Amino acid sequence: MSSTPSGENLDRRTRRRGDAIFRMLAQGSGAALLVIMAAIAVFLVLQAVPALNADTTSFLTTLKWAPDGTPSSFGIAALAFGSVLTSLLALLISVPVAVGVALATSHYAPRWLARPLAYVVDLLAAVPSVVFGLWGLTYLVPNIIAPSTSLNHYLGFIPFFASNGTYGKSIFAASIVLAVMAIPIISAISREVFIQTPRDQVEAAWAIGATKWEMVRTAILPYGRSGIISGTVLGFGRAIGETIAVALVLSANYEISLHILEPGGNTIAANIATRYGEAGEIGRGALIASGLVLFIITLIVNFGARAIVGKNSRGGAS
Amino acid sequence: MAKNVQMKDVDIYYGKFHAVQGVNLSVPPRAVTAFIGPSGCGKSTVLRTINRMHEVIPGARVEGRVELDGEDIYRPGVDPVEVRRAVGMVFQRPNPFPTMSIRDNVVAGLKLQRVNDKAQLNEVTERSLRAANLWNEVKDRLGKPGGSLSGGQQQRLCIARAIAVQPDVLLMDEPCSALDPISTLAIEDLIGKLKQDYTIVIVTHNMQQAARVSDRTGFFNLLAVDKPGRLVELDDTEKIFSNPTEKATEDYISGRFG
Ligand SMILES: Nc1ncnc2c1ncn2[C@@H]1O[C@H](COP(=O)(O)OP(=O)(O)O)[C@@H](O)[C@H]1O
Ligand SMILES: [Mg+2]
Numbered sequence: 179m180s181s182t183p184s185g186e187n188l189d190r191r192t193r194r195r196g197d198a199i200f201r202m203l204a205q206g207s208g209a210a211l212l213v214i215m216a217a218i219a220v221f222l223v224l225q226a227v228p229a230l231n232a233d234t235t236s237f238l239t240t241l242k243w244a245p246d247g248t249p250s251s252f253g254i255a256a257l258a259f260g261s262v263l264t265s266l267l268a269l270l271i272s273v274p275v276a277v278g279v280a281l282a283t284s285h286y287a288p289r290w291l292a293r294p295l296a297y298v299v300d301l302l303a304a305v306p307s308v309v310f311g312l313w314g315l316t317y318l319v320p321n322i323i324a325p326s327t328s329l330n331h332y333l334g335f336i337p338f339f340a341s342n343g344t345y346g347k348s349i350f351a352a353s354i355v356l357a358v359m360a361i362p363i364i365s366a367i368s369r370e371v372f373i374q375t376p377r378d379q380v381e382a383a384w385a386i387g388a389t390k391w392e393m394v395r396t397a398i399l400p401y402g403r404s405g406i407i408s409g410t411v412l413g414f415g416r417a418i419g420e421t422i423a424v425a426l427v428l429s430a431n432y433e434i435s436l437h438i439l440e441p442g443g444n445t446i447a448a449n450i451a452t453r454y455g456e457a458g459e460i461g462r463g464a465l466i467a468s469g470l471v472l473f474i475i476t477l478i479v480n481f482g483a484r485a486i487v488g489k490n491s492r493g494g495a496s
Numbered sequence: 497m498a499k500n501v502q503m504k505d506v507d508i509y510y511g512k513f514h515a516v517q518g519v520n521l522s523v524p525p526r527a528v529t530a531f532i533g534p535s536g537c538g539k540s541t542v543l544r545t546i547n548r549m550h551e552v553i554p555g556a557r558v559e560g561r562v563e564l565d566g567e568d569i570y571r572p573g574v575d576p577v578e579v580r581r582a583v584g585m586v587f588q589r590p591n592p593f594p595t596m597s598i599r600d601n602v603v604a605g606l607k608l609q610r611v612n613d614k615a616q617l618n619e620v621t622e623r624s625l626r627a628a629n630l631w632n633e634v635k636d637r638l639g640k641p642g643g644s645l646s647g648g649q650q651q652r653l654c655i656a657r658a659i660a661v662q663p664d665v666l667l668m669d670e671p672c673s674a675l676d677p678i679s680t681l682a683i684e685d686l687i688g689k690l691k692q693d694y695t696i697v698i699v700t701h702n703m704q705q706a707a708r709v710s711d712r713t714g715f716f717n718l719l720a721v722d723k724p725g726r727l728v729e730l731d732d733t734e735k736i737f738s739n740p741t742e743k744a745t746e747d748y749i750s751g752r753f754g
Contacts, residue, residue, distance in 0.1 A: 289554070378591035384552050386605035386657065387581030396604065400595050 222470040229463025237467065241432050243449070245464035246457065252464045256432045258471050260443035264349060264424065265417040267438065268356035273410055275357075276364035280402075281394060283365075284372040296369060303362035311423030314355035319346035319427060326350060326439045341439040347429035349438040352445075355423050360413030367412065371405025372398050404487045411483040415476060421451035446472040498525035498695050499565040499664040501546055506560035507724075508541050508550060515541050517724035519560075521714060523665075525695045528687060530706035530733065532699075533716030533748070538725030539699040542716070543667050546697065547583035548576040564664060581609065584658030588670040590650035592657070594643030598634050601642040601653055605661040620660050628656035629686050648679025655686065659694070666690065668698040672705065684709050703749055707737050715745045 230237065232250045240253035283296040323346045333339040375398050383393040399406075430444035430452070446468045454465055501523040508516040516538035523529045531539040544550040545558050548569060561568050569579045584605075592601045602621045603611070611617065621638065625631040630652040634645070642653055651671060658666060668687075672680040687696060687709045700706050706713050714730035729742050740746050 376591075378587055378589050379593065381549065381552070381587060382591040382593065382654075384549060385547065385580055385585040385587075386608060386661070387577050388608055389577055392608055396593060396596075400593065 219470075219473065222466055222473060226463055226467035226470050229460050229467055232460050233464075237464075241434065243432050243453070243464075245461040250460050250464075252468075253432055254446070254464075254468045254471050256434050257444055257446045257449050257468055258475065259434045260349070261418050261445040261447065261472065262475065263436070263438070263443065264353045264356055264428075264445055265414055267349070267353035268360055268417040269410060269414060271354065271357035272360040272364055272413060273406070276361045276409065276413070277368055277406060279361065279365040280368035280372055281398070284369050285390075285394060285398065296366075299362050299365050299369075301362075303366055305362075307359060307420055307423045308426075310355055310359050311426035313358075314351060314423060314427040318354060319351055322346055322348070322351050322354070330439055337436050338438050340437050343440070345429075345439065345441045347427060347441050349428070349440070349443055352424050352428040353438070355427050356417040356420055359420065359423065360417050363416060364406070364409035364413040367409035368402060368405045371402045371408075375401040407483050407487050411480060414479055418445070418472065418476065419447050420445075421447045424448035425452050497662060497664060498693060500525045500695065501665060501697070502561070502563040502566070503542075503545075504561040504563070506542070506545065506558065506562060508538065508545060509555075509557050509559075510541075510553065511555035514724045517719065517726050519727045521727055521730050523695060523697055524712065526691060526693070527711040528691045528696045528698060528709050529712040529714065529730075530698050530700055530710035531714050531716060532701070532703055532706050533725075533728075534718070535701065536725075537716045537718050539716050540669050541725070542727075543669055543697060543699050544585075546665060546667055547585050548579045549585065551576065581605065581661060582663055583665045583667060584661065584663035585667040586651070586654050586658050586669070586671045589674050590647055590654050592642030592645070592650050592653045595641055597639045598642055598645070598653060599638040602656050602660050604657060609661070624656040624660040625653075627659055627690065628652045629682060629689075630656060646679075648675050648682060651675060651679065651683060652686065655683075655690075659690065663694070665695040665697065668696065670699050670701060673701065680705075703737075707733060713737070715740070715742070715748060717744055717748070 229245060229250070229252075233245075233252065237252055238255045240251050241256055243252050244250070245252040279295075279299060283292045283299065287295055323344050326341070326346075326348065327344050329339050330341045330344075334341070379397040379401060380393060383397040388396055424445050425448040428444065428448065429441040430448065431442045432444065433442045435442055450465045450469060454462065457465060501521075503519050503521045506516070506519040507514065508519075519542060531543065533539055541550065545562055546569075550556050550558055558570060560570075562570055564582065568574075592598075593604065596604065599617075599621050600607075602624050603617045606617065606620060611620075622631060622635075625634060630649060633649060634640075634653075637644075642650065645653060651674075655666075655671075672683050675683065684705065687698065690696060691711075698706075698710065710733045712730060713733040713736040715728045715736065716725055717728050718725050728744050729736070729740060731741070736745060737749055740749065
């Protein structure tokens with residue numbers, strides 16, 4: 179059709195070259211990422227094997243941490259339990275708050291307030307965790323004793339709130355610090371998705387006579403579900419990987435207990451941070467083995483979240 | 497049911513922008529009134545004042561009176577949510593709630609009105625889907641998501657959703673412009689059927705469609721470039737297309753501009 183077929187061919191070939199370069203870049207980065215992930219897993223396994231061999235008791239059930247002792251003995255289950263418990267509690271607190279903050283900045287606050295508010299939330303996401311840890315230690319721990327005591331007094335019949343004393347440095351306190359750290363990231367990501375809700379979905383809700391909250395429930399939240407889940411997964415990652423803030427706030431031991439108002443338990447990450455310096459060769463291997471468990475937990479959580487987002491995501495953002 | 501719509505000296509603004517000026521009109525019940533005119537002259541804007549959807553845009557406001565059977569819907573104290581429950585709307589792009597089931601889409605408005613009786617919801621679902629000529633195509637998959645239907649089916653689902661609450665007025669903003677010719681025909685047939693029960697106001701950029709489906713036609717135009725839109729004339733469709741009063745209308749329908 180064109181009078182300059184050679185020029186057209188040339189054009190098309192350049193375009194194809196662009197495609198090829200981009201495809202190589204994309205596939206290359208994807209592959210590199212997989213290789214790095216696999217390398218980390220292999221490294222963790224190799225480093226952990228000597229310690230796992232030296233372990234004389236079952237590393238999954240022992241409730242103490244003495245890898246360099248004779249016999250060598252270290253329990254990872256208690257750590258994994260502590261990590262998961264504090265992180266889940268943190269999410270339980272932070273997700274509703276974060277979604278509320280996200281809705282406030284995306285749909286409720288007047289424009290002059292919404293922008294600065296969203297900006298502050300983004301800023302909070304960048305605050306180093308040691309700052310949150312210090313806040314937890316100096317402010318939260320002393321001030322949480324009173325509410326903890328009332329919780330125990332009125333709800334003590336629920337196992338979670340059973341307690342044999344009054345403590346500030348508890349699982350509860352650690353979870354609150356983790357929640358505060360997770361809120362900014364969850365709310366920032368939720369907000370980004372909320373504001374992308376297609377206008378015709380929002381108008382569909384208005385047009386059938388929805389109030390504002392009903393509009394949010396029928397249009398914004400279903401569309402934003404994937405964003406809430408992604409944000410929650412990242413928040414979980416931040417909480418379960420946190421070292422210094424937990425180490426500062428929690429008075430650690432190697433118990434497995436659901437009594438969140440009591441001190442005790444520890445998390446994998448905090449344990450690695452506090453123990454690595456003093457550890458001998460086997461001790462380091464033991465810590466790395468616990469790191470491997472942390473790695474596996476986060477993988478499981480990520481895949482679980484993918485499955486949830488993937489299922490029934492038609493029409494939502496993903 | 498099927499109320500008439502009156503506008504008296506209606507001016508419509510988006511912030512400082514004066515979009516539409518001085519509209520006076522009367523829309524009869526149980527008939528189809530079409531709004532035609534070049535794009536950007538304010539047809540959608542006028543339509544969206546009838547269910548108070550205009551004001552969901554920040555800064556948007558309306559002056560003048562808009563009445564349903566004589567009752568001013570902009571009177572202080574009127575709840576826009578109640579107005580929207582009485583005046584249904586169908587949009588240009590089909591917009592069912594994509595993850596909600598077909599059944600839940602149809603009764604979404606009823607559920608907002610706290611109707612929870614299973615039998616009643618089922619009955620309304622069937623009645624509305626039948627009225628929207630969609631029942632036979634979806635009756636075996638009412639639990640499937642609304643997003644799983646074709647574009648034409650989605651638009652009929654949206655019509656079913658709008659009429660499920662038995663509104664006084666049904667507004668349609670270019671309901672066929674995103675659809676193929678066969679789906680368009682299906683919707684036009686449906687409009688002809690629905691006008692027995694409802695007051696219908698439809699915006700269309702397609703003059704043949706206006707001629708086919710409407711009893712009354714209003715022609716909108718801009719006063720001039722950068723001036724507000726206005727209603728040039730509103731009359732029986734037959735008259736508008738054969739012997740309009742205004743020269744601008746005649747120029748438009750004979751294709752001399754727009
Ligand atoms: N959300 C909005 N904000 C500001 N101006 C708008 C908005 N929607 C429409 N307008 C303006 O109002 C005028 C009328 O638009 P519209 O009612 O959509 O015209 P039509 O439906 O006849 O094509 C146009 O000038 C358009 O640019
Ligand atoms: Mg329009």
